Amino acid sequence: MAEPESHALTEIVRDIVQRHSGMPTRLLQILRDVQDHLTWLSPEAINEVAQELSISPNKVHSVAEFYSFLYTVPRGCYDILFSDNITDRMLGNRELLHYLCDRLGVGIGEMRTDGTVTVGVTSCTGMCDQGPAALVNGYTLTRLNKPRLNRIAELVESRTPLEQWPQEFFEVSSNIRRADILLGRHFADGAALRAVLKRGPEAILEEMIKSGLRGQGGAGFKLAAKWMSCRNAPGEVKYVVCNADEGEPGTFKDRVLMQDFADLVFEGMTLCGRVIGAHHGFVYLRGEYRYLLDSLKATLQRRRDAGLLGTGILGEPTFSFDIDIHLGAGAYVCGEESALIESLEGKHGVPRIRPPFPTTHGYLNKPTVVNNVETFATAAKIAVEGGNWFASRGTAESKGTKLLSLSGDCERPGIYEYPFGVTVRRVLEDCGARDAQGIQMAGPAGHMISAREFDRRICFEDLATGGSFMVFDQSRDILDGIRNFTHFFVHESCGFCTPCRVGTSLMRDLVIKVHTGHGTPYDLEEMRKLGRIMQVACHCGLGQTAPNPVLDSLDQFPEAYQRRLRATTFEPAFDLNAALEDARQLTGRSDAGAYLNEEDLMLGAMP
Amino acid sequence: MSEELGFTLDGRRIPFQDGQTVMAAALAAGVYIPHLCFNPDFAPHGSCRVCLVKVNGRFQASCTTPAASGLTVQSETEELRNIRRGILQMLFVEGNHVCPACEKSGACQLQAVAYYVGMLNPHFSHFYPRRPVDASHAEAVIDFNRCILCELCVRASRDVDGKNIFAVQGRGIQAHLVVNTPSGKLGATHFSIHDKAAQVCPTGAILTKHQGYNVPIGQRLYDRKPINVVGDVAQLPESKGGRRHD
């Protein structure tokens, strides 16, 4: 795209800023829109935005630099990002990535000199059941294969607008394989709102207490306690926030809820608004789910037209509530509720010091409820069907059901709804995973378990999860997965606190050292020590859980490490092959002669 | 009159006032808990994590934990010393800290805390990042190699000096300190060595020009006494080897 004249740039930016009512809290949304127009955020564009919003250019720059999907260096008109979760890798994404780069004549992460295209990688895009996946200018591409990439390369070369690309490239399936009380039963729009109007907020809170519902985002905080605390917090203005950031690799159940059950989610948010006394809600939708934005906006409008949203809901003059959708821009840490709130306020997403908690000091320091998508959907059902109905399923400490996102080595990946307490073994049987050697539960931040533990139960008493369930069969090398996860945390650390900012890189380097056959028993001990420091010393859950996959696999799959170790007890960290990388880059060589041995050549392609 | 509020720190009773953190109360009582991003003149930040303690058995940063009656806080244990040492080692390998060649050596809070927690070597492999030195300002020089991202200069310049000269940009290990000018040069700002921001850096990243080695190495603040005895260089007046300009 040609660089617009400066007055044209001013016009474009002014227009966009005005559409966002000139609100600095909309900064991230404004930058997204500006970039949609210009493909990247040039210093001039950043200055214009700063000027229009009357804030310092460096503040704008800080925000732009924080989010992966915002670019402060030029990008191609077509920006293609391959999802790089381990499940995409299992489906062969690396080969496809190289294939497309070769076809287009462009290096990974670089813009082609003619400015047409950039091809890179990004963290999991939540399409694990239909990968390998990618994003093109933010829109999801699924089920990639070579024929599809051939076609995409042609469309790029001919500069065909995205609207004219074949629709099936963008098709996202829901793959609901097992439904229980949440996905299986019909829900009449407005039923939960009628219930709260008829019975009052106190009675609804009673039902929530009876239900025992706990947050479905992973931490499992009791919903009734959270809503009550926010309801009782002093202040006239309160907010409801739906956490649809779903950044945990391997999780995609919130995507399916937003795609097929958006009404239910919005209804849960509106219900919450009535219970806590809030009139405004936000959905924080992860940038990777950009493709859902238009349909979600249409659903909101339909609900306004039907009197289920806006002022005077269901004819009750004191019942007003509306919802805005805020799009993220590629930052896993923004799933952490206080970082999410910072991001909603237009800032970069660094987790806040807690206490105080969002229920008293949330969005704009006002009392705020943050709940997961699935939690809101479930709450709406409970308001209609009653707490006892919900509590009749599940276990003593984990009532009701849980949506699992299944992917990896199984015949039927997709969404499975189970009552809490189901065994891992049962899930594996249902999804057709015949040959599993291990499961990564609850994403890289969760736990890796081996076949010895398949009789464990999925519930807060045993294996807690936000919903990610990735299967590794006997043909897989567990360390491939571990390496992928440690890389993920390096990329996603916000950089605020020392043990995470530095520790994630140190951990990744140790894993690479072992993975490439240079590790010794000493390095395994180092991993444990480092992991322990990170678990206890980091500022937020990201850093605290980042070492989990390494620590778990050291216990559960010791042989995966042992068979790669050197016999010596110590090997220096200096890596001759890595030291040659600069020379390879400079000379543009990737042939066998530029590597010390075959294994290094093979791994040269990996980050 | 109600009874005085207090909690226990390593077996010692520490009085506190409502609203104080564990760190602030301990300092006020004359008990040292190592810290880098905390400075009593500013709101707590919680980023360096060096002040980690165990509060009723749970690990927490003492600079951000509100003091409360009945808390049992552990600080000087072998376990915490090891963790703190690990965090210091991370800071040392992340940047380029060549202490023998640094003008701040001996009066550097980072170095003093490292000694305090028993750090004798960097342990981890060095990152050797490429970072610039900015000597464009007439009175001060910034060596970004020594920045530990405590954001004290950011906070001081924004909240006290009202100049908003510094900021942190970038995510994760790419995070780095920048100067808020188009050129990124300190010389293009209104920075002055009399600013609060010039007095708070716990490392040798922000140095005053034209006064190198006024006090010979060997006779500097922490050459004479450890940090737990004399306290932070930024809190002491110049006459006592500190950096506070009264």
Ligand SMILES: Cc1cc2nc3c(=O)[nH]c(=O)nc-3n(C[C@H](O)[C@H](O)[C@H](O)COP(=O)(O)O)c2cc1C
């Ligand atoms: C690094 C990190 C990422 C998180 N990502 C998400 C997420 O994507 N979705 C989510 O609902 N909760 C996420 N959480 C948990 C939230 O902080 C918060 O607990 C949750 O949104 C509360 O909703 P719930 O009680 O309904 O589960 C994350 C937490 C951390 C530490």
Ligand code: SF4
């Ligand atoms: S642990 Fe620290 S660096 Fe990591 S994401 Fe959380 S606040 Fe940021």
Ligand code: SF4
């Ligand atoms: S320059 Fe000094 S005060 Fe500023 S962030 Fe870096 S270490 Fe902290």
Ligand code: FES
């Ligand atoms: S002094 Fe408490 S985290 Fe830095």
